[in-house]
Amino acid sequence: MKKIEAIIKPFKLEEVKDALTEVGVHGLTVSEVKGFGRQKGHTELYRGAEYVVDFIPKVKIEVVVPDSLAEKVVETIVNAARTGRIGDGKVFVIPVEDAVRIRTGERGENAI
Amino acid sequence: MKKIEAIIKPFKLEEVKDALTEVGVHGLTVSEVKGFGRQKGHTELYRGAEYVVDFIPKVKIEVVVPDSLAEKVVETIVNAARTGRIGDGKVFVIPVEDAVRIRTGERGENAI
Amino acid sequence: MKKIEAIIKPFKLEEVKDALTEVGVHGLTVSEVKGFGRQKGHTELYRGAEYVVDFIPKVKIEVVVPDSLAEKVVETIVNAARTGRIGDGKVFVIPVEDAVRIRTGERGENAI
């Protein structure tokens, strides 16, 4: 199994989720993160003082899939999340050795 | 070493933490995430308009343990987090190649 | 490639980020997490009742780097994040099999 981690632009979440559902992903986990990269932050100004906001809000999607589905999922995410502008984000593929469904105790690919 | 990642129901956190402490886990990291899966979200209604809340609040626990302890930790989490109802969550096992304790610079299993 | 995950004290983030930029890291992702470990939490008191706050605010940094840079990055983080006091945090090294830049579709080390 693989864990696919994607860092995407927040407003793309809905689209990515829908696209993943279509290719047969039944579960995923998302969290709010902040990203630092080529995309520049901006400055905010309060009472004459500047604050540099380096870290840009992003959403992280984590989805664990069978090896067979991994490539498909990566492509799906890339296609759905792309705007073509800097800061679109990354997808990483990480090996997963085992998975358990807490409710049933099922193991491995059955668990996801 | 392995990193055990568990997505659980938020109100189970306390129990899971206590159970892990008992089997000899000395450190772990948690974060708020939102999950999408078999457990259905709900709708909220405001001034006649419906909002679908797909993503359900979950807690992610990350704990890195020596290989020898991994299975024990997985089981402990599964037992402590189970309610038997849909949405109980998942446990994933991911390989970890190295670990460092920042304070001391210790490496490997000594670091965790 | 490796994913370096570091759990550090929040007020060290700025320093760590600057140090990483200096050794050639161009992107990273951070998130707010809470940690449980040797560092003790504290209690809060409200209207005569005590709340134990076990979980201490930490920041998690995730950075994916080519194998060649991994050790350097680990060291950089450890040096920048160290205060020498309990609770400085951990660095974990996790294998990454692939990476994609969403904007361009580039793969592997080019993507990060």
Next chain:
Amino acid sequence: MEVGIERLPQSLNIFYLLAGAVMILSMHAGFAFLEAGTVRKKNQVNALVKIIVDVSVATLAYYLIGYSIAHKVCFVKPASGLMADQGLELVRFFFLLMFAACISAIVSGGVAERMKFRPYITAGFFLAGVVYPIFEALIWGERWSPAFQGWVKHIFGAPIHDFAGSMVVHGLGGWIALPAILLLGPRMGRYVKGKSRPIPISNIPYLALGSWILIIGWFGFNVMSSQKLEDISGLVAVNSLMATAGGIIGGVLFGKNDPGFIHNGALAGLVAICAGSDIVNPLGAFVIGLIAAFIFVKAFIYEQEVLKIDDVLGVVPLHGLNGLWGGVAAGIFGQKFLWGLGGVSFWAQLFGALLTLVYAVVAGFILYGALKKIMGLRLSEEEEFEGADLSIHRITAYPEDRVKI
């Protein structure tokens, strides 16, 4: 302006009483935010809605029923029949209604986070329409008060003195809340296997805002209780201030800088000063407030931790106990030898306090007991877990945060 000047005293009384009424109306916003800050996030909307709906239902109930019970005036007639003295009686209704509406707002804080909406509101109707007016009629109103207070005076040498309602409003409300709280039982997870597990509150700034709104409005509550401008008393105002100061300083001292005890300490002082604000010395008022804070701090902890009663905002110690303390304190600090203005009897006050206690607890048990039988009082476990906001109002306090990710 010739005509105007003649009816000036009457216009002025309307203006004066109306200022008081609106100030007390604003206190309901205070109740709402005090509660919203003290409950968990998932019950904030419910706290806000309960109070604002309460006031509306109380308005109807007191207009149609309550006022005629206590003051023998019926308002169900053409507008022309309501305009005597430019509608002074209507404004008096507005002013007194605002007291009546406090009863349910007080209960609200005790039963927070777990009570169904329908029985809560139904109770509010009967509280403002029947339960409170009956007691009001006895102590203050036009129906039984003359005879009853005459009898009290005959026995104790002075009538029950409750200038602005330590007992009639706060004592009553606080003790009516007790049976409601007991009939409901504690929130899920509040006491686990006999051990107390305090539930953290959501928002101290809201709580502080609520407290401030209440403090400000309370000057209408106390000062305008003279009901006639020509009877306005600077002493009432300054005593209210001194008791607030005493309550706050008491909160600091006995509550060890705790923001909850400090902001509620102000209210404890104000609850306790209502009864005697027209007769005690400002220094006495300060001491009354100080003691009120002491009572609140100690009794709150005792109630929650020892008796294991889950009174979320602590309304029994805050309004109930301190309401009685205020009544009795008027009988102590109102005496001439303690620099008060005199004319008050300690025993009459004690009698009044006990009467309030008994009436409130009995009435509360009957009312909430009946509602429990008829409609049930408590949210289901799942509803309570989801929060009253989602299960009753189908929305949470911060919808954007929920929907975003």
Next chain:
Amino acid sequence: MEVGIERLPQSLNIFYLLAGAVMILSMHAGFAFLEAGTVRKKNQVNALVKIIVDVSVATLAYYLIGYSIAHKVCFVKPASGLMADQGLELVRFFFLLMFAACISAIVSGGVAERMKFRPYITAGFFLAGVVYPIFEALIWGERWSPAFQGWVKHIFGAPIHDFAGSMVVHGLGGWIALPAILLLGPRMGRYVKGKSRPIPISNIPYLALGSWILIIGWFGFNVMSSQKLEDISGLVAVNSLMATAGGIIGGVLFGKNDPGFIHNGALAGLVAICAGSDIVNPLGAFVIGLIAAFIFVKAFIYEQEVLKIDDVLGVVPLHGLNGLWGGVAAGIFGQKFLWGLGGVSFWAQLFGALLTLVYAVVAGFILYGALKKIMGLRLSEEEEFEGADLSIHRITAYPEDRVKI
């Protein structure tokens, strides 16, 4: 005090009118928080700033231009010339200005989250300086009102009765907002491919706070509209309260416990009672409020979901429709046979309502249409996406949260 007592009636009128003026000034804080709670977090600062700057610009405009249009008094002269009757005319200006300033505050809620700051404020200047005063001059003021209302009375048997501005203030403001909203178009993402995609609001406690502040201040709006203390009417106060109660209970019933409908229901009731608060029966006022909530709930959903007009706070149904309803309701419930005080004509009221509608929509189209031509009304897509806070004010509502991580 000898001298004092002679000018007491005059001093009192200043005090009285000033109390009203300050209460209505406080309503602007209410508008600000009502809007801040109803928009997304990224537009909260803009909501707050718009309203407070509005009031300031309206102050200038009405002082220099508007007041002399409506009331034929010019204030640009030495202070000594302003001190007749201890400055009573100035206070009258203050009081009436507060009504004028409401117009733009009402529009603000409709055009929220996407309008540029400069044209918004410019419009506010003309609204308080010209558009509103002209209509005011016709119905209430000293310039054309005597002749015009005489003519209305001649035709319909009674002049247009609008005691505290259901039509002149709220109706006008609400209907002026409509063209502005239409010229702007809906927020990005509000309607996607013809389907409605509701945008969640940020903060119900802020909304509730705004609503409470408005409710409290409204008693100044209505009661002090008598403008003279000797004409104060208890009926006005109690009718305002009853309509509020009706609106809230209507919000519960028709809005199914929705906190948005409940807190706005109170305002709907208050909008609708302004016109007839001096003549209807309190029970009539309750029904007026109840119907107002019904209108608001149904029309809001219809406007948003069927007509697909993105009126963020629902100001067209809230102020526009209910303003007209209030005008007409005065013509119904003010009749003697419905226990009102009489002296009002249904047809005059209907005429007034239509006049308001037509004047407002035409004036709004001209004003916002011209501004659209000259400066453009709408933020760029990117600015709107970033949020008005960041793009206009260069800061968000919670700077610490942004900068931290």
Next chain:
Amino acid sequence: MEVGIERLPQSLNIFYLLAGAVMILSMHAGFAFLEAGTVRKKNQVNALVKIIVDVSVATLAYYLIGYSIAHKVCFVKPASGLMADQGLELVRFFFLLMFAACISAIVSGGVAERMKFRPYITAGFFLAGVVYPIFEALIWGERWSPAFQGWVKHIFGAPIHDFAGSMVVHGLGGWIALPAILLLGPRMGRYVKGKSRPIPISNIPYLALGSWILIIGWFGFNVMSSQKLEDISGLVAVNSLMATAGGIIGGVLFGKNDPGFIHNGALAGLVAICAGSDIVNPLGAFVIGLIAAFIFVKAFIYEQEVLKIDDVLGVVPLHGLNGLWGGVAAGIFGQKFLWGLGGVSFWAQLFGALLTLVYAVVAGFILYGALKKIMGLRLSEEEEFEGADLSIHRITAYPEDRVKI
């Protein structure tokens, strides 16, 4: 009512003065929220608690000591001795106390986020009990003022004119804050290696709420400063409004739409108009407010970025500088040739401003210097890092958020 009508003027004065007192009391809630919004989340509770405890301690100090210093009246006696004129003197105490209590509330904003609680409160006691009353006795009170102002008049042709306390209250408070701020030093991390690193504020809606509460209450501060109803002046009210408008518009123009400058601009205008609100022309008031905003914006940035003084809320420019500007402005815009009412001397005003400055800075250094010696002023590094909420009050502003995960 026969008896009533005779004491009506006296009852009215109580009502009037009390309305003012309560409005200023409410301003303290404004100070609390202005500060809570401007500090970081970890110091919000402390901001709220400081202000409410302050008021209480000031009440005691001014009742027991301060009032008798300034006004030669001692209140430590039986209540019967306090009831002359229905307690008018007590209400006057309440009103004037509210000014005294502002001093420490002003200082609070400057020393926020790093000062220990005990010395802060102790200072508050002496400020309201001694430091302020002495200055009050000189300019306004009954003790030295007649002689001193007679002498000023003799020298400059007119006494120092400070109608509502630009100098006596705001100037004094703002300049007393300066030594406290300097003795404390900047917050950790505010200036790193000589470079300014601005610390983001937590909550603009709270700040806006605080500003609005202050604006509303300020009408009590200024208008009721006539102290007698028969001396009420419409000019004072409208000048206050015009200066607010000027300050807000100045905040927009000079502060480039910054919400902090806009909401504080209103306060800058109000600080500056206090002194001359009874004599300047409304247009002059507008200009005074405009300039006040300019002063605030420029001086705030200069103070923070160039002088590197960490005055968190900017109280030195806001209250200190603008207080003096207000005093001087009364001497300019109060002149007849600028359409003012005249009777004021520019040089007397300048003298008053300088006197305020010197007295405040000297008194501040002595008071906070002594406290620094005796108890230390500053939290330990670790306490400051943890936040004042946790280290002083053992709880944070949003307990539920902390405890949850």
